[in-house]
Amino acid sequence: MKHFDNNGRRSRAVLANGVLYMGGQVADDWSADAAEQTRQALARIDALLAEAGGDRSAVVSATIWLKSMDDYKAMNAVWDGWVNRDAAPARACGVVEMADPRILVEIIPTAVLQ
Secondary structure (H helix, E strand, O other): OEEEOOOOOOOOEEEEOOEEEEOOEOOOOOOOOHHHHHHHHHHHHHHHHHHHOOOHHHEEEEEEEEOOHHHHHHHHHHHHHHOOHHHOOEEEEEEOOOOOOOOOEEEEEEEEOO
16 A cells, blocks of 8 residues: 555555556635636646556546536536546545635545556
């Protein structure tokens, strides 16, 4: 088992038996709009995948939390440009109260690495 960016309370990702479990990924700039926050969260996912030896084609599922469904269209516009449309992961999207009110998008992916 390998832990990525472990701070004693959480790891950003854990690789176990070929499965990369990632915690919720959010943008670095919480003042950005939903589209930019989505881009930044996906960039963090790409970085974690690369560090673990994979890429976005390995993502098998994703849960996406939005602060408001008003941001659904903007998030999807960015997601659709990022995701492999021929091998799209299973996905769920819903609205939750975020840990900080400035966070508009949080993405929780799982990937299988060969």
